Amino acid sequence: MKTYMGEWKSGLKNGIPIGMGYFAVSFTFGILAKQAGLNPFESVFMSVTNLTSAGQFAGLTLIASAAAILEIAITQLIINSRYFLMSFALSQKIDPNTSVFHRLIMAHGITDEVFGVSVAVPGKLSPYYVYGVMSAAIPGWALGTLFGVISGNVLPPRLMSALSIALFGMLLAVIIPPAKGNKVIAGLIFVSMVLSLVFTRVQIFASLSSGVKIIIITLFIAGIAAFVFPVKEDTYE
Template identity: 85%
Template sequence: MKTKIGEWKSGIKNGIPIAMGYFAVSFTFGILAKQAGLNPFEAVLMSVTNLTSAGQFAGLTLIASAAAIVEIAVTQLIINSRYFLMSFALSQKIDPNTPVFHRLIMAYGITDEVFGVSIAVPGKLSPYYAYGLMSVAVPGWALGTLFGVISGNILPPRMISALSIALFGMLLAVIIPPAKGNKILTGLIVISMVLSLVFAELQILQSISSGVKIIILTILIAGIAAVVFPVKEHTHEYE
């Protein structure tokens, strides 16, 4: 049985690849943050407190359009709601006697990649293993953001423009693999893209802010999909 230190070191080891990937993606986020008018401190603070590329990208879009704080908060709640489900799943892998403060810290560090690595751990999940993952993943994301903001002042405009599309590439990498072989999911992605274009171009909707459009589309598409294509319940054992 591993000690707490051993679990922490194991988490660090498995978290290094995550940190390296985060650095590359958040570097692009830092460039976009610079373009949106954020200074290095603001950009890094956003990365440290949010830890989600999709949420941060949406947040930057709303900040650049001078959206209301309430609108930004609701948008973040909806976009990041998937982490509720990940937290529920991981709660089945930790010891029932795990103190609340451990649970809260672990919940803060949950991302798609951290969840994927944590859920694959055999047996019970130690909080210290999760801390090991977070010890390298969070700094990797924050440092990438910092270097991206700084590079926005140094790199030539053409290179910045080229690097700024990397985040879109990462988002495509997130949605394409699950869509392979899944006609329903593929159809929903296409419908989402089409409706997003329609909402952006229709003159009658020009008075609606981008944040409200995101909220409406997310609730509308996800709600209809949940009713029309319900997911069958399965019993999962995380032992």
């Protein structure tokens, strides 16, 4: 049985690649934040408290356009609402007796990648494992933002585009290993990719934000999968 420190170290080890990928992606955000008029402290504070690439880039655009606080808040709620679903999923993997204090800290650190490695943990999920992942992911995102603000426009556009691709590579690294060992997961990933493509091509869905599209696709696929391939209650025991 792993100790709290052992769980933390395991999470930290799995979180290092995430932190490295976050550093590359948030570097771009830091440069854009400087162009929008934010100083290093404001930029890093935004990264540490928000922890979402889509939400931060959207928020930065609204800040630069002098949008109202209410508009910014509503936009963030819509874009980041997919994390509600991730929280619901992780709540089924943790011990029911986990305190509210631990739940709140875990909730703050949930991102697509942190969720990906956490939900793939066999058996029950320890909060300390998630803390380990967060210990690598959050500093990577914050430091990347800081270096981006400091560097300004020094780096060439081609290099910035290359850094942005790191996020997609990181997402692939999260979903491929579980899919290789489970045909159901592999099939669901394929279906989600097809539906995502459909949602980008069909005109009726064009007005929906990326966050809303993700929620619709997630609820649809997860609902069907839960009905067709139900998970036994003792799976996480």
